[in-house]
Amino acid sequence: MKEIICLGIESTAHTFGIGIITDKGKVLANASDSFKTEKGGLIPNELAKHHNEVKEKVLQDVLEKSKIKLNSIGLVSFSQGPGIQPALLVGLNFAKEIASKLKVPLVGVNHCCAHLEIGKLLTKAKDPVLLYASGANTQVIAYEAGKYRIFGETLDQGVGNFIDAFARYIGLGFPGGPKIEKLALQSKNYIELPYVVKGMDVSFSGILTNLKRKYDSKQFKIEDLCYSLQETVFAMLVEVSERAMAHTGKKELLLGGGVACNKRLQEMCSIMCKERNAKFYALPNEVLVDNGAQIAWLGVLQKNDATKEYDKIDIKPYERTDDVKVTWK
Numbered sequence: 329m330k331e332i333i334c335l336g337i338e339s340t341a342h343t344f345g346i347g348i349i350t351d352k353g354k355v356l357a358n359a360s361d362s363f364k365t366e367k368g369g370l371i372p373n374e375l376a377k378h379h380n381e382v383k384e385k386v387l388q389d390v391l392e393k394s395k396i397k398l399n400s401i402g403l404v405s406f407s408q409g410p411g412i413q414p415a416l417l418v419g420l421n422f423a424k425e426i427a428s429k430l431k432v433p434l435v436g437v438n439h440c441c442a443h444l445e446i447g448k449l450l451t452k453a454k455d456p457v458l459l460y461a462s463g464a465n466t467q468v469i470a471y472e473a474g475k476y477r478i479f480g481e482t483l484d485q486g487v488g489n490f491i492d493a494f495a496r497y498i499g500l501g502f503p504g505g506p507k508i509e510k511l512a513l514q515s516k517n518y519i520e521l522p523y524v525v526k527g528m529d530v531s532f533s534g535i536l537t538n539l540k541r542k543y544d545s546k547q548f549k550i551e552d553l554c555y556s557l558q559e560t561v562f563a564m565l566v567e568v569s570e571r572a573m574a575h576t577g578k579k580e581l582l583l584g585g586g587v588a589c590n591k592r593l594q595e596m597c598s599i600m601c602k603e604r605n606a607k608f609y610a611l612p613n614e615v616l617v618d619n620g621a622q623i624a625w626l627g628v629l630q631k632n633d634a635t636k637e638y639d640k641i642d643i644k645p646y647e648r649t650d651d652v653k654v655t656w657k
């Protein structure tokens with residue numbers, strides 16, 4: 329059978345990305361451009377404007393990197409949700425434009441499932457628990473009875489948004505995660521913070537208020553606050569991940585999402601896995617953050633759902649991981 333090459337478009341939030349992958353799972357190229365600010369956060373219409381401005385350039389970039397001609401693409405996929413509506417629409421429309429120009433089928437995929445599937449592809453993990461820690465999402469996910477179930481999640485904001493909110497408060501700009509990580513490396517002085525795990529769920533808003541108050545009091549060093557922030561919230565994430573592994577009897581842990589780039593979080597996960605004789609898989613940053621390759625790969629897995637009736641396809645900004653029926657396993 330002829331090989332199918334899939335082009336996948338990611339645009340759920342700040343990153344506009346395109347990836348190209350073969351149906352055997354060989355990533356041919358990944359290209360992206362992310363919206364960044366020195367101050368302030370994400371504004372939905374500004375994101376859409378950014379994505380519209382960079383989409384053609386990202387397409388050229390990924391085609392050049394992959395050495396593939398556009399007309400060798402046999403399938404197009406895009407991130408259908410969850411995400412920010414104006415940003416998602418840019419991806420949908422660009423995907424429709426490319427698919428209809430090439431007269432190839434189009435399929436919409438779930439962004440969270442895509443994080444998990446690219447992790448499985450690249451690590452050869454068989455049946456892992458996924459700790460998905462990004463800006464907007466924080467979930468512990470595992471497969472059970474036809475669906476990726478959410479075993480634990482944030483009750484308020486995603487861990488990345490929480491970190492970014494504190495970073496913004498102390499004037500570090502967006503994204504705050506890497507800057508907080510750098511500052512945290514300069515301290516080993518733990519300052520007590522609230523530790524909020526409720527059953528299998530976590531919550532960050534109380535910790536954020538506490539951190540802001542401590543910062544305003546001028547009695548603490550920024551490095552110490554950053555260090556304590558990481559130690560506290562990462563311990564919370566590791567605790568709920570471990571509980572999900574114990575509950576499901578699964579022996580593998582995967583990380584996904586931008587916060588998973590954090591070396592301290594990776595280290596804490598790896599220690600936990602070692603202690604319970606489980607395997608921990610670290611992935612390159614490029615596929616931890618939002619990227620087109622993961623969308624392309626889930627497109628391949630869901631190729632039977634693809635259609636040329638483009639009008640029937642829309643975005644799903646509020647789709648939850650456990651709304652998706654896993655038809656591809």
Ligand code: ATP
Pocket residue numbers: 340341342343410411439461462463464465486487488489491492503504505506509585586587588589590591616617618
């Ligand atoms: P999603 O749509 O999946 O919620 P997202 O739009 O938040 O994703 P990602 O690229 O997965 O995008 O994650 C971005 C987040 O990751 C930001 O909040 C950023 O601060 C955080 N981040 C990136 N690098 C690090 C790091 N080294 N340490 C901690 N957080 C990090």
Ligand code: FE2
Pocket residue numbers: 439443462585586617618
């Ligand atoms: Fe993501």
